[in-house]
Amino acid sequence: MTSRELILGRLRAALGASPTTPGEVTRDYRPAGGAVDLDVLVHRLTDYRATVHRCSDGEVARVVDAILGGRRVVVPPGLPRRWLPDTVEVLTDDDLPTDRVDAADGVVTAAAVAVAETGTVILDAGPAQGRRVISLLPDVHVCVLRTDQVVAGVPDALARLGPDRPLTWISGPSATSDIELNRVEGVHGPRNLHVVIVPA
């Protein structure tokens, strides 16, 4: 008998004596489809120490310049080039070795979805977001978000996303509550998160 058969047999025996009926799950909580309030998103992002910039698509390069001008920036292959100023040294991720990603000062990516209520941006490793590693190792992450990517709550976000790509949900910069249960920003992930919100 394999352990698989053993465990499944134990579980069936455990339920056999006193089975519980699979119950209908009542979902009276707020469903997807709530109204999106961009101000809520900005408040929640800022509250968890992300820096928010609101500008037109044409001004993104200027914002990136102000944050990362003169420094080395890794970008995913599908990132719109118009978002990058001439002042940054661009390192396009064509399967870069990890050490080179680690040596970059910052990273610029797009996003897939953002959740207003929780102040969360979600990356799904699409062409303009890249491999998970590039938004992880550099200390500054600039994430460009379109307003039509913003949803009200968590149920909306899951409805827009799927399991076919790896997902990274980011709510503020890296943090810990491990010292006296107080939130401190900045451990292993990027210690600086900039969210640039542009009109759709």
Place this chain on the structure above:
Amino acid sequence: MTETFLGMPATAPRGVGHLRGDESFPVAARRSLADAQLRRNLGHATATIRTKSAAVIGEVPDWQELREAGRAIKTDVMARLPELLEQLEATVTAAGGTVHWAADAVEANRIVTDLVRATGSDRVMKVKSMATQEIGLNEALEAAGIEPVETDLAELIVQLGRDKPSHILVPAIHRNRAEIREIFLREMPGVDPALTDEPAILAAAARRHLRRTFLSTRVAVSGANFAVAETGTLAVVESEGNGRMCLTLPDTLITVMGIEKLIPTWADLEVFLQLLPRASTGERMNPYTSMWTGVTPGDGPQDFHLVLLDNGRSAVLADEVGRQALHCIRCSACLNVCPVYERTGGHAYGSVYPGPIGAVLSPQLTGVEDNASLPFASSLCGACFDACPVMIDIPSILVHLRAQHVAAYRSEHRVPSPEAITMAAAAYTMDHLPLYEAAQRASRVTRFAGRRGGGLPPPLSGWTLGRDLPQPPPQTFREWWAQR
């Protein structure tokens, strides 16, 4: 070996892992209570988290509806656990992962050790995981010559301090910043001697210390917060980014998961991703949540193994009242509101699962008699039930397990316990009116015997050791009535 009798639910084996303490709760608790520094650290930390959590839970208008849905989903999972596990195995395998089944801690440790050996690596990096703590994986790896490196800040503090975890979420909750600074200065190679006890500075020291490890270690071991049967998706919820490092950078990822961590569908994540952060760290959302489904070509580990762990869970499932302990999502809200935990800390519980949920989970995983004092480590105040995001009725399970222990004691001892004799005598007295009236008059004697601080004489002194004896009135109701 009746414990491994084919197909019968089995408790976790002895001699491996960290589900049993060396001493009973009252003995260990007495030592913790005498540690003033520990009580200050715990009081400060639990008060902080309670305030934060209450604030963000107050922000959502549908908290009770989310709790109700969370409870219902988990009840459904337990009723269909075998078929959902088979579904998960199929979806994970289809997505390029390999699924292993571990009947107990010994087998899980062996599977992981063999998988690490096969990679040729002599070091693994670990994401904080209760399941791997439970089975004693670090000790098993060390015995095989493999160095496990804990990457969660609190786990690192515990590991460097050669200490034991004392909280589900914040294993180093019993340490304050000054103690953490001392541990880092003593144990962290190349640390700046000018290190201060500023939390941000301490976090930065951990960042520098572990970055090389993250970049050079080829194997990682994680736990899982959720596994979606429908899609084969695994989710890890964290704060620091050490989880992302371990889930992204190595070639091989081994995830050890208790079989109860399943949820049926992708959409079910919407319930638990709202419940967990607010109940756990008191955040609207934790900084990082990673979700992956099998292997993604060109992104992250290309070799993914999922180890499904029983280790006593089937025995918990067999108990109709107790099985709801398997609904636990390890948020630790019940610890933070518990008046007992707040004073004794986690070490007193002996098991890696401390606090109210530990007091119901550990005895069920091991068999009640191996953790017989834990169901009594509670005042039954019910704060844990109110705080639980999936509405586990912990007080009812505690009472249920107390009854199991009493029954086990009775069947093993021919002579009834002193408590049983006292209770039987009280029942007889209350059944017989003249006796009852005589007893009431006699109880007035205890007005002198039972003065505050005095307590009852032996053999009843045990009862009043931790309780004030109620002062009987100078006149009983019956006497007052007779005079009318």
